[in-house]
Amino acid sequence: MLLDNNRRNPSGILPSEITSQDLFEQRRTVLKAAGVAAASLLLPAQAHAAQTLDFQKTAYGKDEKLTSYEDVTSYNNYYEFGTGKEDPAREAVLFKPTPWTIKIEGAVKQNKTISIEQLMKLAPLEERIYRMRCVEGWSMVIPWVGLPLKALVDWAQPTGNAKYIEFVSYNDPRHMPGARIPVLDWPYLEGLRMDEAMQPLTLLAVGLYGKVLPNQNGAPVRLVVPWKYGFKGAKAISTIRFVEQMPRTSWMKASAREYGFYANVNPAVDHPRWTQSSEKRIGAGVFAGRIKTKMFNGYDEVGQLYAGMDLQKNF
Amino acid sequence: MTVLQWASAWSAKQSIYALKCVIWVGALIPICRLVYLGFNDGLGANPVEFIERSTGSWALIFLLLSLGVTPLKLLTQQAWLIAVRRLLGLWMFAYAVLHVTSYVWLDYQFDWLDIVKDIVKHPYVLVGAAALLLTLPLAATSNQRAIRALKQRWKRLHKIVYVIGILALLHFWWLVKKDVTEPVIYSVVFAMLIALRWLPLTKKTSK
Numbered sequence: 001m002l003l004d005n006n007r008r009n010p011s012g013i014l015p016s017e018i019t020s021q022d023l024f025e026q027r028r029t030v031l032k033a034a035g036v037a038a039a040s041l042l043l044p045a046q047a048h049a050a051q052t053l054d055f056q057k058t059a060y061g062k063d064e065k066l067t068s069y070e071d072v073t074s075y076n077n078y079y080e081f082g083t084g085k086e087d088p089a090r091e092a093v094l095f096k097p098t099p100w101t102i103k104i105e106g107a108v109k110q111n112k113t114i115s116i117e118q119l120m121k122l123a124p125l126e127e128r129i130y131r132m133r134c135v136e137g138w139s140m141v142i143p144w145v146g147l148p149l150k151a152l153v154d155w156a157q158p159t160g161n162a163k164y165i166e167f168v169s170y171n172d173p174r175h176m177p178g179a180r181i182p183v184l185d186w187p188y189l190e191g192l193r194m195d196e197a198m199q200p201l202t203l204l205a206v207g208l209y210g211k212v213l214p215n216q217n218g219a220p221v222r223l224v225v226p227w228k229y230g231f232k233g234a235k236a237i238s239t240i241r242f243v244e245q246m247p248r249t250s251w252m253k254a255s256a257r258e259y260g261f262y263a264n265v266n267p268a269v270d271h272p273r274w275t276q277s278s279e280k281r282i283g284a285g286v287f288a289g290r291i292k293t294k295m296f297n298g299y300d301e302v303g304q305l306y307a308g309m310d311l312q313k314n315f
Numbered sequence: 316m317t318v319l320q321w322a323s324a325w326s327a328k329q330s331i332y333a334l335k336c337v338i339w340v341g342a343l344i345p346i347c348r349l350v351y352l353g354f355n356d357g358l359g360a361n362p363v364e365f366i367e368r369s370t371g372s373w374a375l376i377f378l379l380l381s382l383g384v385t386p387l388k389l390l391t392q393q394a395w396l397i398a399v400r401r402l403l404g405l406w407m408f409a410y411a412v413l414h415v416t417s418y419v420w421l422d423y424q425f426d427w428l429d430i431v432k433d434i435v436k437h438p439y440v441l442v443g444a445a446a447l448l449l450t451l452p453l454a455a456t457s458n459q460r461a462i463r464a465l466k467q468r469w470k471r472l473h474k475i476v477y478v479i480g481i482l483a484l485l486h487f488w489w490l491v492k493k494d495v496t497e498p499v500i501y502s503v504v505f506a507m508l509i510a511l512r513w514l515p516l517t518k519k520t521s522k
Contacts, residue, residue, distance in 0.1 A: 070360075071360035074359070074360055075359065075360030075361060079493070083492075083493060083494035085359070085360070085361070086359070136492070138361060138364075181494075183493045183494055184493065254493065270436050270437075272436075272437065272438065273437055273439065273489070273490070273492070274437070275429065275432070275433050275436075275437070277429065277432070278426075278429060280361065280363060280364075280422070282360050282361055283360065285362075286353065286358070286362045286363060286366075286421055287421065289423075289424035289426075290422070290423065290424065290426070290429075
């Protein structure tokens with residue numbers, strides 16, 4: 001046996017000694033991580049600053065005081081990269097947002113995919129300064145760069161059966177340490193009703209502060225629905241599915257009592273954990289106090305979408 | 316030579332004094348750190364949350380440390396250790412007060428209406444408030460005169476610390492959204508410290 005083995009394998013390497021493809025890839029990831037970590041120590045933080053985008057300014061939120069780039073990119077909820085607020089900025093360094101395609105499927109004329117480059121050409125990119133209110137009781141003001149979701153929906157050509165859109169976030173435990181832990185039912189799922197998706201405020205963001213989205217903020221493309229709590233903003237969208245039934249989102253699966261499908265900012269409907277009647281503005285300082293939260297986060301124009309609905313029940 | 320053997324070579328009085336100094340220095344470090352970070356823009360994007368988290372964690376840590384004294388005394392047979400329990404308990408109280416002060420002042424700007432609403436509507440705030448209320452009689456009776464006056468009742472009264480521990484842990488469990496790692500760690504330590512009191516090993520030596 002031994003002889004036989006040696007004849008076929010003159011080097012004498014046992015099969016068990018050969019590094020498997022998977023392990024090989026893992027080691028490469030570790031090495032790359034070490035390389036990136038070393039590089040980031042040598043280079044100033046600005047070296048990460050991504051390419052600038054071509055966009056047109058708009059009047060949205062022009063009187064708002066912006067939250068600093070530093071705070072917007074260092075205080076994130078992005079559980080695929082960890083549950084701590086500082087985790088995503090640190091852990092998403094290795095994440096590669098290019099090349100990127102989004103699958104379009106479900107109730108559409110035909111399934112197709114769209115690359116991020118194609119997506120950015122569906123409509124002129126705009127800068128929109130939106131308030132973002134987190135269900136945890138804090139808020140930011142962020143200059144997003146993106147295009148109305150409506151442009152993508154029109155391109156996707158949904159059929160009459162499409163009542164809702166389901167957004168599936170990218171999920172790869174190899175590059176997303178948080179996704180190795182079942183804190184949520186991965187992949188992250190979010191959803192909108194069709195008319196909410198077509199509302200002109202609803203944005204597919206590809207950048208912020210004039211530059212490409214940082215990984216921790218949901219690169220390369222994320223959803224921004226300014227009248228809803230921040231968790232509706234699915235990050236790193238990889239699939240967009242048009243469906244007939246209301247999707248069960250990741251947070252609804254985690255706790256339907258706490259997180260509803262609509263998730264409209266509503267100071268009158270309290271969350272079992274956090275006060276919703278007021279909020280803390282990030283960056284305002286230790287002694288700034290709280291500001292009163294407005295219905296629909298102050299975006300009153302969306303009220304008509306919910307005419308006749310009981311928003312206490314449909315929270 | 317372990318630290319304890321080394322300490323027991325001293326007189327009990329010296330050991331108590333040395334250990335109290337260590338506790339004072341250790342207890343002041345987190346406060347100094349917060350002040351330093353506060354003046355140097357080091358508290359992150361949400362500084363109030365940072366302060367609330369930090370002071371809350373330290374209140375819990377000092378609660379566990381004070382609960383650790385009795386089993387440690389039983390295991391090591393160093394009776395003098397009991398003399399630092401009260402100091403640890405008082406530091407728990409100090410951090411609990413700082414925790415609530417940051418909530419009432421920095422977070423809610425003394426908006427009592429909102430604070431009452433928050434306490435009533437959110438179970439985790441309610442149990443936190445209950446835990447704080449229960450620390451008040453303990454802190455108030457932590458002087459020699461009260462010990463002498465209350466006699467056996469003092470011991471019984473201070474058993475409230477177990478209730479405070481459970482409420483504080485519940486407060487933490489309900490506060491975290493999804494990742495319960497930290498509350499689990501604190502709860503396991505708490506359970507172990509309680510269990511140690513019932514071990515035959517410690518029971519026998521205690522008499």
